Amino acid sequence: MSNEIEKLQEENIKLKRISSTKSDLISISGHELRTSLSALKWILKMFIDRDLGEITLEQENFMQKALISSNRMIDLVNKLLILNHSEELDIPFNFQKLNIVDLIDQVIFEFSSEAHKKSVELIFLKSNKNIPEMVGDEEMLRVVFQNLIENAIKYEDRDDKIFISIKYNEQDKDVEISIRDTGIGIGDKDQEKIFTKFFRGTEAIKKDGSGNGLGLFAAKNIIEHHKGKIWVESKLNIGTTFFIKLPINLTN
Amino acid sequence: MRKILIIEDDVFLKNLESNKLKKDNYEIITASTGDEAMDKINEPGIDLILLDLILPGIDGFDVLKKIKETENIKSIPVIVFSNLSEEEDIKKAKELGAAEFMVKSNFSLDELSEHISKMLS
Numbered sequence: 425m426s427n428e429i430e431k432l433q434e435e436n437i438k439l440k441r442i443s444s445t446k447s448d449l450i451s452i453s454g455h456e457l458r459t460s461l462s463a464l465k466w467i468l469k470m471f472i473d474r475d476l477g478e479i480t481l482e483q484e485n486f487m488q489k490a491l492i493s494s495n496r497m498i499d500l501v502n503k504l505l506i507l508n509h510s511e512e513l514d515i516p517f518n519f520q521k522l523n524i525v526d527l528i529d530q531v532i533f534e535f536s537s538e539a540h541k542k543s544v545e546l547i548f549l550k551s552n553k554n555i556p557e558m559v560g561d562e563e564m565l566r567v568v569f570q571n572l573i574e575n576a577i578k579y580e581d582r583d584d585k586i587f588i589s590i591k592y593n594e595q596d597k598d599v600e601i602s603i604r605d606t607g608i609g610i611g612d613k614d615q616e617k618i619f620t621k622f623f624r625g626t627e628a629i630k631k632d633g634s635g636n637g638l639g640l641f642a643a644k645n646i647i648e649h650h651k652g653k654i655w656v657e658s659k660l661n662i663g664t665t666f667f668i669k670l671p672i673n674l675t676n
Numbered sequence: 677m678r679k680i681l682i683i684e685d686d687v688f689l690k691n692l693e694s695n696k697l698k699k700d701n702y703e704i705i706t707a708s709t710g711d712e713a714m715d716k717i718n719e720p721g722i723d724l725i726l727l728d729l730i731l732p733g734i735d736g737f738d739v740l741k742k743i744k745e746t747e748n749i750k751s752i753p754v755i756v757f758s759n760l761s762e763e764e765d766i767k768k769a770k771e772l773g774a775a776e777f778m779v780k781s782n783f784s785l786d787e788l789s790e791h792i793s794k795m796l797s
Contacts, residue, residue: 459686469784475699501781
């Protein structure tokens with residue numbers, strides 16, 4: 425029996441090493457691809473902008489098609505790189521002390537250039553009371569916030585604001601975080617299904633064809649693993665607010 | 677005229693960035709290695725630094741660290757302009773004081789220029 429266990433342990437170590445090497449190779453390839461794709465994207469745009477001399481309308485049309493093609497490739501590389509880390513979601517949760525305000529700050533920083541691109545402003549409203557350290561899986565929670573903020577930016581219009589707020593409820597010993605946008609909204613019927621696997625709202629699909637419908641499903645999973653709650657309030661064409669409640673200490 | 681230091685090791689990309697920003701009326705100086713960057717950051721009058729992370733010799737993170745530790749240049753905004761997007765890299769860039777982290781392939785040169793002008797206004 426102990427022989428079999430040893431064999432399994434060896435196999436496990438081997439597989440982890442293979443998986444990690446594969447993951448590194450994919451990261452490197454992704455970076456290489458992006459370098460070439462940046463050059464391609466920039467040059468095509470220069471042609472279209474007449475920075476390289478006058479071109480005919482027909483030539484411009486072809487360049488536009490090529491640009492769309494190259495942006496699609498860039499999208500795909502972005503998705504592959506994210507997927508490269510998705511297997512980490514199967515790893516058991518690793519609960520440690522963490523600073524939730526810092527975590528949210530980091531995610532906001534990560535998305536600030538995407539937000540700028542759409543002239544969307546990310547505003548973090550921190551409560552004036554100090555928010556204590558909490559216990560959680562920092563990387564898993566990061567995925568949740570990345571998802572919600574990315575969605576908020578994706579489904580917004582230009583020049584809108586996204587409000588992220590956090591407050592500590594001393595009585596219940598939990599934090600409540602909300603992410604509010606003034607975007608396309610989610611219809612009542614869709615709201616019931618929004619956290620299910622692969623589901624994408626009708627308005628969302630209209631606004632942006634990409635998206636795999638896994639984000640909110642994973643988010644709910646992660647929040648519930650933290651003994652928390654995630655829910656949504658929304659009105660079509662007015663906006664959406666996602667709420668998350670998380671206990672400070674999991675033994676509550 | 678505002679002055680931008682572009683730190684980028686890929687000659688082709690560096691030229692594209694440089695030409696575009698010159699056209700948009702910026703004075704451009706460039707560095708193509710970490711060591712060269714350490715030198716050029718001391719040039720007077722730099723208003724913004726565009727920093728690639730993967731550089732021969734000293735890497736972008738070390739350059740960023742040096743910039744933010746040096747008295748008269750730590751207030752210059754640094755935009756990390758890289759094709760990396762791993763969590764640890766973005767986290768590290770923020771911790772070291774980068775003003776923004778932009779993934780090159782997600783932006784056209786026009787968008788880069790707009791970003792820069794917003795940041796400098």
